[in-house]
Amino acid sequence: MTPAMLDIVKLSKIYETPSGRVHALDGVDLSVARGEIHGIIGRSGAGKSTLIRCINLLERPTAGKVRVDGQDLTVLPARELNVARRAIGMVFQHFNLLSSRTVFDNVALPLEIAGAPSGLIRRQAREALERVGLSDKADRYPAQLSGGQKQRVGIARALAGRPKVLLCDEATSALDPETTVQILDLIRQINRDLKLTVLLITHEMSVIRDVADRVTVLDGGRAIETGPVFDVFTRPQSETARRFVRDTVGLALPPHLTESLVPVGTSDRPLLLRITFVGPAASEPIVSALSRRFDLDLNIVAGRIDEIQGRPFGTLAVLVDGAAPKLEAALNYLRARNMPVEVLGHVPSHDRAAS
Amino acid sequence: MSQAMIELLLEALLETLLMVGVSGALATAFGLPLGVILLVTSKGHIAENRPVNAVLGAIVNATRSTPFIILMVAIIPLTRLLVGTSIGTPAAIVPLTIAATPFVARLFEAAMREVDPGVIQAVQAMGATRLQIITKVLLPEARPGLIAAVTVMLVSLTGYSAMAGAVGGGGLGDLGIRYGYQRFQPDVMLAVVVVLIALVQITQSVGDRLVRHFTRK
Ligand SMILES: Nc1ncnc2c1ncn2[C@@H]1O[C@H](COP(=O)(O)OP(=O)(O)OP(=O)(O)O)[C@@H](O)[C@H]1O
Numbered sequence: 256m257t258p259a260m261l262d263i264v265k266l267s268k269i270y271e272t273p274s275g276r277v278h279a280l281d282g283v284d285l286s287v288a289r290g291e292i293h294g295i296i297g298r299s300g301a302g303k304s305t306l307i308r309c310i311n312l313l314e315r316p317t318a319g320k321v322r323v324d325g326q327d328l329t330v331l332p333a334r335e336l337n338v339a340r341r342a343i344g345m346v347f348q349h350f351n352l353l354s355s356r357t358v359f360d361n362v363a364l365p366l367e368i369a370g371a372p373s374g375l376i377r378r379q380a381r382e383a384l385e386r387v388g389l390s391d392k393a394d395r396y397p398a399q400l401s402g403g404q405k406q407r408v409g410i411a412r413a414l415a416g417r418p419k420v421l422l423c424d425e426a427t428s429a430l431d432p433e434t435t436v437q438i439l440d441l442i443r444q445i446n447r448d449l450k451l452t453v454l455l456i457t458h459e460m461s462v463i464r465d466v467a468d469r470v471t472v473l474d475g476g477r478a479i480e481t482g483p484v485f486d487v488f489t490r491p492q493s494e495t496a497r498r499f500v501r502d503t504v505g506l507a508l509p510p511h512l513t514e515s516l517v518p519v520g521t522s523d524r525p526l527l528l529r530i531t532f533v534g535p536a537a538s539e540p541i542v543s544a545l546s547r548r549f550d551l552d553l554n555i556v557a558g559r560i561d562e563i564q565g566r567p568f569g570t571l572a573v574l575v576d577g578a579a580p581k582l583e584a585a586l587n588y589l590r591a592r593n594m595p596v597e598v599l600g601h602v603p604s605h606d607r608a609a610s
Numbered sequence: 611m612s613q614a615m616i617e618l619l620l621e622a623l624l625e626t627l628l629m630v631g632v633s634g635a636l637a638t639a640f641g642l643p644l645g646v647i648l649l650v651t652s653k654g655h656i657a658e659n660r661p662v663n664a665v666l667g668a669i670v671n672a673t674r675s676t677p678f679i680i681l682m683v684a685i686i687p688l689t690r691l692l693v694g695t696s697i698g699t700p701a702a703i704v705p706l707t708i709a710a711t712p713f714v715a716r717l718f719e720a721a722m723r724e725v726d727p728g729v730i731q732a733v734q735a736m737g738a739t740r741l742q743i744i745t746k747v748l749l750p751e752a753r754p755g756l757i758a759a760v761t762v763m764l765v766s767l768t769g770y771s772a773m774a775g776a777v778g779g780g781g782l783g784d785l786g787i788r789y790g791y792q793r794f795q796p797d798v799m800l801a802v803v804v805v806l807i808a809l810v811q812i813t814q815s816v817g818d819r820l821v822r823h824f825t826r827k
Pocket residue numbers: 270271272277278279297298299300301302303304305306458
């Protein structure tokens with residue numbers, strides 16, 4: 256196995272503030288393989304920006320290691336750190352372009368800083384601009400561009416020095432949905448064409464779904480869950496991950512159902528289940544099978560099909576009524592077939608009457 | 611006004627331009643590095659250094675809060691040392707430069723503080739040294755603000771130079787006092803004031819134009 260491109264070991268960052276210490280990162284381990292797009296998702300304040308800024312040491316970690324292509328950056332003296340940083344491109348939420356420089360000169364800046372000869376600067380800056388489709392805007396100033404174009408310039412600038420790793424901190428959060436899709440497509444394309452390793456931070460699960468290979472969920476400065484995007488979407492392990500998934504591909508349950516839900520085991524009323532169908536199971540007639548096998552009444556209350564990384568998966572909310580042992584057997588049947596099923600609770604009788 | 615008077619006025623104008631021009635150029639040359647140091651050594655900036663910042667800041671503030679007329683008299687020994695005399699146009703350049711340098715340094719500092727910290731970070735992430743951050747980001751990004759600062763300084767210097775002229779520095783201020791006030795020729799006084807106003811107006815509008823030219827926002 257080739258060693259990881261990015262290897263983060265027990266990374267911690269403590270901020271000393273007047274109101275006390277803030278554990279922004281608390282022993283984060285993270286490994287990103289070569290050529291992978293790795294998403295980091297978390298709520299506001301989870302430590303996402305701190306994590307990405309600790310990778311190129313814009314922020315100095317309190318403890319832990321950051322290895323990029325095998326080199327530990329945390330031990331480098333200032334001069335060597337500056338050289339190492341040239342191998343890490345960074346894209347920002349608010350673009351952070353130099354307003355006094357043209358598009359071309361913005362893209363050329365990292366090469367200029369690295370002291371590259373002018374012929375090389377011209378060639379690589381032109382190539383990077385071409386890659387993001389902005390060759391015709393080379394002589395414009397950033398103020399004359401739209402948000403999406405500015406972010407393309409930001410990406411071209413990050414690519415100009417031919418980095419090994421691309422860090423994106425909320426790169427699409429300041430853009431409208433349509434432009435977001437275009438920028439994500441561009442990142443995906445660059446990743447494929449250049450085999451570039453990408454670490455992408457976002458608070459939107461849809462961004463992860465559209466572009467990432469693997470995802471890590473950050474919560475309270477800890478990496479609480481990590482895995483292939485498809486797995487995390489279809490079998491989220493942590494409550495935080497479940498909530499993110501629900502907000503993105505979740506079913507909008509009728510409010511009268513969710514409001515009247517009572518906890519499992521406190522009633523003998525019908526159970527509300529959320530079943531996720533993955534791969535071949537998606538095409539099985541699971542509802543009628545359950546009904547026949549276990550002698551249950553099933554009532555579909557909501558359902559939808561999503562696609563993640565080209566693989567379809569469905570979510571179904573069903574109200575199940577029947578004898579307790581048979582309900583138990585049905586749940587075991589689903590679990591035995593490796594179908595993620597979530598028991599949401601009981602729904603009181605008047606809803607059964609209404610259904 | 612007589613032909614002789616007009617010649618006197620022209621000569622005084624040239625002396626004023628010389629005083630303002632030379633002291634303005636020197637103050638810019640000294641004030642720019644001073645402004646950069648004041649900024650980068652301040653808290654949270656790229657070369658944070660409390661002692662340096664505190665000492666320079668104290669010197670700058672002390673100079674700025676000394677009334678110009680007192681400063682001028684107080685540094686007479688230094689002026690003598692530098693230009694050999696304490697009277698005349700070259701002698702006036704010394705106090706003018708010393709007064710304008712900290713003034714414009716603070717204006718430069720303020721202009722560069724306006725540069726988006728995100729842009730500085732972006733360049734740090736590229737592996738820029740502190741010197742590169744100053745030369746490739748702070749100075750060019752703040753250029754309109756720096757030009758505006760020089761304009762404000764030149765306008766202030768024009769006023770100060772008239773004051774310096776009144777105590778033996780030559781120039782328009784000197785002419786106004788000698789003829790307009792001491793010999794009571796109100797037309798000369800008026801002419802001096804009109805020329806000063808025109809000078810300030812021209813300086814300001816050229817400055818504004820340059821600021822607009824270099825603004826890309
Ligand atoms: N410079 C700082 N000084 C003190 N505390 C900080 C600093 N930067 C971040 N923090 C704290 O560290 C925690 C993590 O912040 P961080 O910016 O990494 O979160 P985030 O996940 O990027 O959030 P968001 O989605 O809002 O950008 C927060 O509690 C924040 O208040």
